[in-house]
Amino acid sequence: MSALIDVILPVFLVIGFGYFARRTNLITDSAVDGVMRFAQNFAVPCLLFSNMATLDLADNFEIGLFASFYSGAVICFILGTLAARFIFKRPAEDSVAIGFCCLFSNSLLLGLPIMERAYGESSLAGNFTIIALHSPILYGLGIATMEIVRARGTDLSPAQLVRKIVTALMRQPLVIGITLGFAWNMTGLAIPHVVGGGLQMMTRAALPAALFGLGGVLCRYRPEGDMKIITMVCALSLIVHPGIAYLISRLLHLDVDQMRSTVVTASMAPGMNAYLFANIYGVARRVSASSVLLATAGSLFTIWMWLHILP
DSSP states (O other), X not given: OHHIIIIIHHHHHHHHHHHHHHHTTSSOHHHHHHHHHHIIIIIHHHHHHHHHHHOOHHHHOOHHHHXXXXXXXXXXXXXXXXXXXXXXXXXXXXXXXXXXHHHOBOIIIIIHHHHXXXXXXXXXXXXXXXXXXXXXXXXXXXXHHHHHHHTTTSOOOHHHHXXXXXXXXXXXXXXXXXXXXXXXXHHTOOOXXXXXXXXXXXXXXXXXXXXHHHHHHHTTOOOOSOHHHHHHHHXXXXXXXXXXXXXXXXXXXXXXXXXXXXXXXXXXXXXHHHHHHHHHHTSSHHHHHHHHHHHHHHHHHHHHHHHHHOO
């Protein structure tokens, strides 16, 4: 019960504050969009840059960490896509977007604050190691699959397809922050004190602003229809993905900190990027939005369960 009260509820209270503020018209949709743009396009990329620039890459880039997290993510993507296509008979493009919901866990807006509150700031190295490849790998897989599906029957060459995928990835602010931070890390230089001070102010605002904005965004959507598909997305995201991550972590004998990072990150609900992906392509938007909303609410209890299971 202490994990629920001390670790999880404060995070969801900030989300609830944003939801309540929008629900009661204390803040407008445009203001919520502004908060989210600040968080996702500026503050969170600054957070990622700062941590990637100072991360001890030699000590933290453990192949087992990636294997345990990303194996589960890819398996859930495949299962979600195939189930949507062949069990629920959705169009191919819809199926990819639904699979993407099962793939893209909310590692930043939920994963980082819950991990920090549960195990302390010093425990976040594994999370940042996973996040370093999170957007490039998962967006790359989702975009590549969608573009391949959409390219059926067209004259698009493989080179043009690759160019579209790379261009889409490099326009993502999170990918830019990670890439610049990694490049700075490779120089071996310390971040100048003045720059570091500004980054620290931005990073302190990143997670609270993102959580508040997430609450405001979730207020827009109502769970409607397609409940069987939404239930499948929730089950794959909240149970199957962290379950696979936990089993592989045990098989690979990851240490306690690494296991905590991979399982906690895997246990997060689909993030707003899952909805944004569907919105970009104009497919399965209702399923994606409802899945984000219901899985986020359901994760209040499943995260509690995983925190009790973890050592």
